[in-house]
Amino acid sequence: MDKLKVTLTTLHAVLNDAEERQIVEPDIGSWINELKDAVFDAKDLVDEIDTEALRCKARDQTKKTQVCNFLSTSLNPFKYKGMNGRIEELFQRLEHLADQRNRLGLKQDIGRNVSQRTPTTSVVEKGFCPYGRDRDKEKLKDLLLLSDNESSSNFSVVPIVGMGGVGKTTLAQLLYNDEQVKKHFDTNAWVCVSEQYDDLRVIKTLIEQTTGKSCDISDRNSLEVRLREQLRGKRFLLVLDDLWNESYDDWDHLQNLFTYGAKGSKVIVTTRNKHVASIVHNTIPIHILEELSDENCWLLLAKHAFRNENPSAHPDLVEIGKQIARKCNGLPLAAKTLGGLLSCNLDCKEWSHILDSNLWDPLHPTSILPSLRLSYHYLPSYLKQCFAFCSIFPKNYEFEKENVIRLWAAEG
Ligand SMILES: Nc1ncnc2c1ncn2[C@@H]1O[C@H](COP(=O)(O)OP(=O)(O)O)[C@@H](O)[C@H]1O
Ligand SMILES: [Mg+2]
Known part of the structure; x- marks a missing residue:
């Protein structure tokens, strides 16, 4: 035993x-x-x-x-x-x-409970060229550049909502690094918030980025005073990437510090959660980031699959690749991941194998499984098991959340 x-x-x-x-x-x-x-x-x-x-x-x-x-x-x-x-x-x-x-070559990894995706930064690859985001970018850029003189609040939140891997961080990076946007603001900062909301870490990061110096204050009051002074009277642009926290109180406390900036200041918040977006949004409507078109998904997949080669040198692969791209259901993260996988073997048999792989649900040719699977893939391990529990209920079955919680508890 x-x-x-x-x-x-x-x-x-x-x-x-x-x-x-x-x-x-x-x-x-x-x-x-x-x-x-x-x-x-x-x-x-x-x-x-x-x-x-x-x-x-x-x-x-x-x-x-x-x-x-x-x-x-x-x-x-x-x-x-x-x-x-x-x-x-x-x-x-x-x-x-x-x-x-x-x-x-599998590793033991006891006790890890945070998401596997590396924290995001504001840095984009040199010459990075996104597919199909021109309209989103132009629309949000115009909003960022508004001076908001009539607004009662001196900062506006630009909430970007979309499922994991749809490109929220990428869009925020494009905006943050845009020359015109950079020039428009007096100071700017990027902080990757992610699942575990730690307001002191957020404040500290904001201080460090706006001052360009490391900050070793640990006392809450001093940190808050410091950030307030740092933002006072300036037109700032802040990015809070991947916010999950649904607590209105937490947000209210944090946003109080932003009220000291100059009019026209902006805070870009990206989140998967519409509820979070509705908590943070003030004057600017929530921007829903839609999936890419099949065509753009294919271009992205091809870029990663063929790297330096010309796709037209492989007409057979192009045919299969386009079908695979369609299965990504507009999720750039899926297209990129699969492109990388496909690039290992520029071979028709391999590609067909992946197209027919059980990665996709064979019973439902139009299923969104791969993209769902990817968002599942990026859940922390402990949440994966909780999520998987939902599969014990029949389709369309209305279940009580307390029941699921009891089942989780029973499993430890
Ligand atoms: N429009 C796009 N064109 C090319 N690649 C993209 C595009 N949008 C996202 N990506 C890539 O897809 C991946 C996931 O995007 P990301 O912005 O991290 O998604 P999210 O923040 O919504 O989870 C990133 O590696 C990014 O480089
Ligand atoms: Mg992100």
Whole structure:
């Protein structure tokens, strides 16, 4: 039992790492399925043993032998296969998978609970040329350059909402780095907020960026005073990238510091969450960032798949590639990831294999699975499991959130 529990703990840690990599490494995908089956079977077995042991204990405290009896007989309806046999068999499966774990180079990664995407910065690649965002950029740029003299507030929030990987950060970077925009503001700062909202870190980053110096203040009051003074009377542009926090109080507290700037100051907020956008928005309407067209998705995918080669040298690949691009459903992150995957092998068979891969749901040719899968892929591991729980409900079934929470709690 102890050995099984230890093996389970370590393998579970690998499961988290493997989940991150399976999308671009099909080998890991099938390995992970086998491992998941084995891990879940093992968990069931441990639960069965625990429950039975508890029951024996409760039934008769003195008859200690019962647990042993139980272990040597079986819970399994197939009589001849005892509990020991099942444990033995599970160990073999797990050990076999553990051997492969080394071959696949998977790492243990216990306790990681933050998103895998690296924090964003304001820096864009030199000569980066986005596909299909001209209109979004022009519209938002005009809003940024408004002087807002009639507005009652001296700063406006520009909320950009869209699903993960649709290009919010990229659009914010394009705006932030635009020459005209840069000239328009007295000072500017970029902070990647992400899931774990830490207002002191946000304030500190804003101070460091606007002063260009590192800041070692840790006292809340001094930090707030410092930022307020830093922004006082200036026309500033701030970017809060990837905001998740839904607390109105937190936002209200932070935005108080922004009220000391000059009229026409702007704060770009990007978020996946419409509710967050409605909390932060003041005068400027929420900008919904739509998916790219299939054509633009293809251009982006082709750029990453062919790198320096000319696509027209591979007419067969172009045909398959366009079909793959369509399956990205307008998500640049998907197009880019798949382009990178495809570039490893400029070969028709490989490409068709990916087109027909079980990465896409074969039952639903128009499914949005890949893009959903990508946004799932970028969830922190602990949230992945919570999210996956929703799949136990039938389609269109109306469920109570308390029930799901109880199920999560039951799983620890
Ligand atoms: N219009 C675009 N053209 C080319 N690449 C893009 C475009 N939009 C996004 N990308 C790329 O797609 C990836 C995901 O975009 P990102 O801005 O990080 O999405 P989000 O912030 O919405 O999650 C990035 O690597 C980015 O370079
Ligand atoms: Mg982003």
